[in-house]
Amino acid sequence: MAEIGPIHHPEADLLLDYAAGKTSQAKSVLVATHLALCPACRAEVRRYETVGGVLVEAETPAAMADDALAAVLARIDEGAGNDEPAAPAAPDLADPRTARLIPQPLRGFLGAGLDSLPWKPRGVGIREAMLDFGDPGVRTSLVRIAPGGKVLAHTHGDIETTMVLTGAFTDSTGRYARGDVATATADLDHKPVAEMTEECLCLIMVEGGLRFTGPLTRLLNPLLRF
Numbered sequence: 001m002a003e004i005g006p007i008h009h010p011e012a013d014l015l016l017d018y019a020a021g022k023t024s025q026a027k028s029v030l031v032a033t034h035l036a037l038c039p040a041c042r043a044e045v046r047r048y049e050t051v052g053g054v055l056v057e058a059e060t061p062a063a064m065a066d067d068a069l070a071a072v073l074a075r076i077d078e079g080a081g082n083d084e085p086a087a088p089a090a091p092d093l094a095d096p097r098t099a100r101l102i103p104q105p106l107r108g109f110l111g112a113g114l115d116s117l118p119w120k121p122r123g124v125g126i127r128e129a130m131l132d133f134g135d136p137g138v139r140t141s142l143v144r145i146a147p148g149g150k151v152l153a154h155t156h157g158d159i160e161t162t163m164v165l166t167g168a169f170t171d172s173t174g175r176y177a178r179g180d181v182a183t184a185t186a187d188l189d190h191k192p193v194a195e196m197t198e199e200c201l202c203l204i205m206v207e208g209g210l211r212f213t214g215p216l217t218r219l220l221n222p223l224l225r226f
Contacts, residue, residue, distance in 0.1 A: 005038040006179035010161075015041060019048035026133040026140045026205050029106055030163055030181075033203065036103035037179035101166050106203065109133075114201075117142065125149035131203075139206040145169065145194040153191040157208025160184040162192075167200030169193060189213050 009015075010031055017023045018031040035042050095113035102110060109131060110117065117129035125146030133140055145151065145167070161183055168177035171190040176182050184190060186208070194200035 005040055006034070006177070006181070008174070008176055008180035008182060009038065009041050010034060010181045011183055012044075015045055016048055019045045024133070024135045024138065026131075026135045026138050027161070029109065029133065030161060030203055030205060033103050033106040033165075034163055034179060034181055101201070106165075114142075119144070123152060126151065137207065139204075139209075141204055143202045143204050145192070145200040145202070147194060147198055147200075148196045149194045149200070151192040153189060153213045154210045155189045155213055156184055156186050156206065156210050158186060159205075159207045160210065161205045163203045165201045165203060167198045168195045169200050169202070170195070 010018075014023065014027065014031060018028060023031065031041075035045060095115065097115075098107060098110060098113035102114070119127040119129045122128045122143070126149055127144045129142045131140045131142065142165075147167075151169075161181065162176070163181045164176050164178055166178060168175060169192045170176070171182075171192045173182065173184075173188070173190065
């Protein structure tokens with residue numbers, strides 16, 4: 001049987017930036033984790049990479065100054081301490097449940113596994129563990145929603161990108177299951193609800209913060225810290 005994979009994918013611009021190496025560390029991890037579960041996007045990224053390679057080969061070489069090589073090497077030395085953190089390639093260290101549920105490269109950032117993370121309650125049936133990819137202004141975390149759990153209605157300062165790792169949730173835009181990516185922009189006010197069959201585990205990136213919009217929960221907005 002042919003592999004089908006997720007039905008909701010990252011935006012085309014995000015896949016293109018990923019293929020060109022222009023995404024942040026957090027977005028790179030999210031896209032790469034989605035690719036591990038999505039044959040359609042893997043093929044799309046390969047196509048972007050092939051097109052990019054052809055364009056590079058077609059460019060006419062420009063004349064270089066005599067000291068160009070030395071200048072480039074000097075710039076590399078100057079930036080040596082600013083490399084993005086690499087994911088530890090140690091899937092054998094993860095507990096069996098983490099190894100089964102979490103694809104690389106995300107798995108490499110979870111240390112001893114899901115249960116070792118600093119989970120904190122975020123409402124009834126919801127827990128969150130923060131992840132640090134070194135991207136200022138981006139809140140990245142894993143969120144666990146109990147079966148039937150409801151995330152408070154909210155909107156976004158900029159963009160919220162969510163990838164489902166296990167289980168599924170629904171909101172006003174549709175149903176999202178394992179491997180699916182939901183992109184919520186500033187004009188979307190939504191209330192994700194996990195399905196009753198199992199816990200929903202998501203990787204979530206929030207840019208620009210979020211704001212609760214319920215008649216009572218909006219009173220919590222001054223307490224939010226991003």
